[in-house]
Amino acid sequence: MKESKKHFKKSHILIIGSGIIGKFNALELSEQGFQITIADPQKSKNSSSAALGLLISHMYQKNKGRSWELRKKSNDLWPKWIKFLQQYDKNLKIEKPLIQLTTDKAKFEKLSKFISHHPMRGLSVLEQNSTIIQNINKIFNIDNLKGIISYQDGRIDPISLLNTLNIYLKTKNINCINEEIIKIEKLNNQWIATCRNTLEIKSDVIILCNSLDANKLINVNSNNIKLKPVLGQAIEISINEKEINLLSLPKHFSINGKNFLRTNDNKIIIGSTDEYDIKPKENTFEELTDFLENKPQWINKNNVTNKWFGIRSRPEGEPSPILKSLEKGLILCTGFYKNGILLAPACSNWISNEIEKHLF
Numbered sequence: 526m527k528e529s530k531k532h533f534k535k536s537h538i539l540i541i542g543s544g545i546i547g548k549f550n551a552l553e554l555s556e557q558g559f560q561i562t563i564a565d566p567q568k569s570k571n572s573s574s575a576a577l578g579l580l581i582s583h584m585y586q587k588n589k590g591r592s593w594e595l596r597k598k599s600n601d602l603w604p605k606w607i608k609f610l611q612q613y614d615k616n617l618k619i620e621k622p623l624i625q626l627t628t629d630k631a632k633f634e635k636l637s638k639f640i641s642h643h644p645m646r647g648l649s650v651l652e653q654n655s656t657i658i659q660n661i662n663k664i665f666n667i668d669n670l671k672g673i674i675s676y677q678d679g680r681i682d683p684i685s686l687l688n689t690l691n692i693y694l695k696t697k698n699i700n701c702i703n704e705e706i707i708k709i710e711k712l713n714n715q716w717i718a719t720c721r722n723t724l725e726i727k728s729d730v731i732i733l734c735n736s737l738d739a740n741k742l743i744n745v746n747s748n749n750i751k752l753k754p755v756l757g758q759a760i761e762i763s764i765n766e767k768e769i770n771l772l773s774l775p776k777h778f779s780i781n782g783k784n785f786l787r788t789n790d791n792k793i794i795i796g797s798t799d800e801y802d803i804k805p806k807e808n809t810f811e812e813l814t815d816f817l818e819n820k821p822q823w824i825n826k827n828n829v830t831n832k833w834f835g836i837r838s839r840p841e842g843e844p845s846p847i848l849k850s851l852e853k854g855l856i857l858c859t860g861f862y863k864n865g866i867l868l869a870p871a872c873s874n875w876i877s878n879e880i881e882k883h884l885f
Contacts, residue, residue, distance in 0.1 A: 542734035575835025602870035626672035759796025
């Protein structure tokens with residue numbers, strides 16, 4: 526490994542895109558001895574900043590295929606990376622467990638059947654008389670919730686993760702430039718990336734982690750790459766009613782496909798929507814709350830104190846994400862849809878293995 530690092534120190538990698546995927550790739554490749562530059566004109570406005578951070582692996586209702594293999598790999602790698610990153614933020618952690626609830630009898634029966642067929646996943650059925658379900662029933666004015674709990678899945682705070690990665694990048698003196706790359710071309714076995722301000726960056730390998738903007742830098746037709754935007758919105762609701770005790774709720778859970786994050790004793794986040802557009806719809810509140818037949822009084826528009834959105838990319842005609850070597854020295858790592866944070870360790874591991882083909 527030491528010999529490899531000596532060789533890698535001579536190799537310069539340009540990562541385009543500074544979301545969690547881009548920064549995780551920088552983390553792994555930097556640890557291998559590469560020289561890294563990250564370029565992104567909107568470093569603080571990527572889709573990672575709007576992510577909820579739920580890590581759903583064991584609850585994933587498949588046990589084979591590429592997506593499951595990536596989830597399983599990430600699940601194995603996350604503890605290692607959390608321990609490593611705690612050098613830079615000791616409070617960074619994955620908060621477990623994760624709870625999935627439904628009012629649909631057929632969906633619950635499907636979940637129960639899945640659990641019985643996969644006893645090693647660490648999943649359990651939540652009894653309807655459990656304290657967890659009783660507390661949620663009371664606060665959400667529901668009486669027929671059923672669900673499951675995963676003691677292996679959980680949530681990592683995306684903002685804390687991004688901040689920790691930023692501390693790492695700064696500590697390692699990794700060059701992060703606030704520039705838009707408008708053109709990439711290969712010249713004499715080296716890649717030249719041209720910024721909008723005419724600055725040119727030379728590198729041995731370019732890794733595209735810039736979501737939909739990757740389409741602007743490659744020939745999408747010859748590479749047969751199709752990405753479509755998926756906009757997700759979330760809202761924050763503040764509750765001032767003394768009889769509503771949010772602290773009795775789990776920190777994160779889902780009801781009928783909508784995710785809930787309790788942030789403190791009087792605020793809760795609901796997300797997210799799937800909108801195949803780049804402009805957010807105006808009826809966000811209705812889309813996020815209409816799954817409740819009898820909404821409690823505290824779920825109303827007047828109590829919405831914040832809302833935001835993020836645009837993700839989803840591949841058309843192939844599984845998410847896209848992990849491809851397009852040609853020597855050019856790698857595409859994008860199209861994560863909702864699973865960027867979850868799959869970051871597995872995909873950076875794939876990149877670290879794949880990149881050797883481009884340098885030797």
